[in-house]
Amino acid sequence: MAGAKNMHTFEPPSDGESLQRKPSGFGIGWKRLLRSKTGTFGAVLVLLVTLTALLAPWIAGQDPAAIDPLNRLKPPVWLEGGSSAHWLGTDNLGRDMWSRIVYGSRVSLIVGLGAVLVSGLIGALLGLLSGFYGKWVDAVIMRVADSFMAIPTILFMLVVLAVVGPGLTTLIFVIGVTNWVSYTRVVRGEVLSIKERDFVKAARSVGAKNGRILVKHILPNIMSSFIVISGMNVATTIIMEASLSFLGLGIKPPAVSWGGMLSDGRQYIATSWWVATFPGLAITVTVLGVIFLGDWLRDVLDPHMKEKA
Amino acid sequence: MTKRKWTSAWLTLLVTALVLSGCGAGNSAGGNNTAESPAPASSNSAAGGSKVLTIANATDIESFDPHNNNNTVSESVLVNVFDYLLKNDSQQKKVPGLATSWEQVNDTTWRFHLREGVTFHNGDPFTAADVKFTIERIAKDSALKQNSYFKNITEVKVVDDLTADIITDGPDPLLLNRLSKMGAGILPSKYITDSGIEAFLKQPVGTGPYKFSKWTKDDRVELVKNESYFDGEPKWDEVVFRAIPEASTRVSELLAGGIDIASGIPSTDVARVEEAENKQIVKAPIQRVLQLILRQTEGSPTADPKVREAIDLAIDKQGIVDSIAGGAGIVTRTSVTPGNFGADPSLYKQSLYDQAKAKELLKEAGYAEGTPELTISVSSQYKEYAEVVAAMLEQTGFKINLDVLEPSAFSERYSSKSFKEIFMIGIGNSLFDASNNYTRYLAEEAKGETDYNNPEVEKLLQQALVNMDPTSREKEYQQVQQILANDRPAVYLFQMEGIYGTDARVKFQPRSDEMFYAEEITPVN
């Protein structure tokens, strides 16, 4: 059942399945978070990255864009030739690695959250319409979703970025617009099942209008799946930003992003490993945190899974 | 029990793999010479006595149509399949190719005596008819990418089987340069007329030392020895050109022994290649000069000569060469480098750098700190240089917007002449003549791009274009260079150098035109 319904979503179908069982609202307490080791770990990582992004100017200590060609590719402080002025070393243009990592967190988070918001809004809206109104609305939206799934995502992004030109906003929108399908499918499935529930039928029988039913009954009930998919998508998006940078379509200098750093640094992996490895680690750690936190959220929002934990 | 073993085996495998890949970075970072490797599992090279030369470029060729290519990498492959009437030797001296001698008949006519007994790879004899077919095709079909270099040729007359006259629409001091440059490869007229150009492109045929064997797009071009080459038996049994887009992969492939020559070695990898056993780095200055081209359109801040001079003085060119380019570059104040007709040696190996004076000039021009605001557009391949230049200009007080474009987007903006104040570009010169550097500063051409207009320069350039006397022609170009060095429609950064990694199996001396003539590369035994 699960597989069939989620044919086209890329994230594990079991999510979709578990989502059909309704949580009764969600009071997430700290206690519950602390009970899960991986959840706590994920939350700590995400919190750390968020704080870094917010407090970047105070943590960084240096201008991440200040170029110093004569001091390029200096190793981290613990290696021979390193200096305490740049404790994580410098990159190919002599910029301070630590400051760049710190400032880079901003772009990764903004792109991650922004794109997820965009795709979440588009996807959820279309999913709602599709599931709620059914008939031709459903048919049209689902065919469009099929078509989007059939076009290679990266190609779509390449074309759009080639037209509009790279930039933070473009990046958010492009990634957002290409990722909405998974939301649509899951939300649609949710709506289809909720629609048949007694409380919706009851509301309808007392004369509630469509809008009211959507807002009062259906929307709150799809929130949990929305949050769960979003967790996954934030991770995917951060990696996607790195991939786009590899193709030369990431954030433009002098703005800093981990993906851009990683991509610029790949030429130096063999000779100056720190240039690519630190941003690579930053991405890995952040994504790790987001995924762990997302897993925990799923467990919490899904009573069935909780039973097992 | 068995199952546990089974799972843990997988687990170990995965963990080891990940851990090892981490260590890999650590090791090489330690500066150890880790590059030695045992004989590669599948080398293309000298196995079983057959001599194979493998060269890796960053890109694949565009096409097997020598007339419809506008890129150096493609031509560097095609020169092994097609011959020119005359060619440049490794010192860029004109030497006979398919023509054994030539003379000027009058102002607009050159006569070429063709080599006897040459055959195309399919057995067709090479005659004056092929010259007529080839040259008239490139001169008349404006859809071909090389057409603009040849369109002043009005006609080719077949005098007899082995003599052809090439006629231009006016005196052309550059005809020999045109005929020895990219796009002048001679095609088989009978084969193409009989089977059509599409068939030719699938199974190309030339007169060169190597025959087409196979082209796997975005992967490799394979050529085999042409036993009946007119200049004796070729040195290699097979020549393979591979396309390896990632620079680090190219270096790895060289170190692992999979290829003999790798082009475009990043400057930071030079030491690593040199330290490796049996690998060398060879460098040579190439025709490309990296430069900033400045718009002089009314209203643009760069229309003010003081601002242009400030830009020049603000940039530490030698510093850029020494750091980012890893020493592989020669600073210059002219784009006509030695080896090109018309070069002015007094401007070569020179550069200006004086940030204090640059600041002064900006003040004189009436700009406060943080102004003027300029946009520098650049193709992503030169991104590092552009970032450094932007930083230097900002130190001097400019406000710079860096506009890094994908190469295709860049070339689109380039041809539509829609850059803002400044664009950075590396410009080559396949004609080896100053005229090619200065076409863009003719008033007609400059319109919309730089809007540079200096009547004196215009007069000198127009004269030189049709001047058949080399001595006075050279003077004219040198004069132009002196004026341009002062007018600064462009600020020249440096002449670039080609950095190649080679295996000890081969001896290779790079050429300034970046061609790979397999016959000039010798096997070492």
Added chain:
Amino acid sequence: MDLVKYILKSLLQVIPTLLIVSVIVFVLVRVTGDPVALMLPETATAEDRAVLTQALGLDQPLTTQYVKFLGSALQGDFGNSFRYGESALPLVLERLPASFELAAAAMLFAVLMAIPLGVASAVKRNTFTDLIISGVSVIGKAMPNFWMGIMLILLFSVILGVLPVSGRGGFSHLVLPAFTLGVGLAAQMTRLIRSSMLDILSQDYIRTARSKGIRELLVVGKHAFRNGMIPVVTIMSLQFTSLIGGTLITETVFAWPGLGQLLVVAVNTHDMAIVQAAVFVIAFIVVITNILTDVAYRLLDPRIKYN
């Protein structure tokens, strides 16, 4: 039979999907930019441009262009590639073997990794083994592809010298790129198998089987495993379709001549014919794979209704 009807119905749905794909592609390609500027040398005059624009039919209204485009697309004619001067469809099709080869190898690798790891981590849930496996698979998913590819080349080809660096050739050439791609897939699959196995292991019939004293290995191997694999089939089809044309970063790192490289260059040089042909071919493969998976799925699990 229901199944035949189902297949027919699915095939009918393919038509609107491909139509929408054609519109999206057409629009995307037209807005990408001016191919004329790229095709002509810098020295071309305005007149040259006009001639070429007309020759390419770019001066006609968009609707006319679309109808013409659709008409020829139906006949498999996407026009000639600007870059190669050859018909676009064969150029795309000749890349498919390389792409399929890489995708299949990566999938195989992923399945071989993911099944034992996923099962182990479900059976041993909340133990140290589970934590390690989960951690490693999350890292596998989180690690950017190209970084790992370059690392693998350095280790296995340059330092150890046991595998070729790049290019397409025999089996040995496949190992590194397939591993690079496969790790991410395996990570995703492992997590999926774990959660689907957990679901099943907690179900009543498994509990019953256990309470009857059937050996754990048998319970896991026979009852749980078979059912737990059903979603795996689904994710495999999804991963496979995303790999066709979606592997360009790995292809670039390993100089692998697949569809991805063709596509990137085509987009960058505005080679419209190639972009259109490639997207159609890929969309077709995706759509057909989906139908086949659905069918296979229904055959495996007869409980699914045909709706």
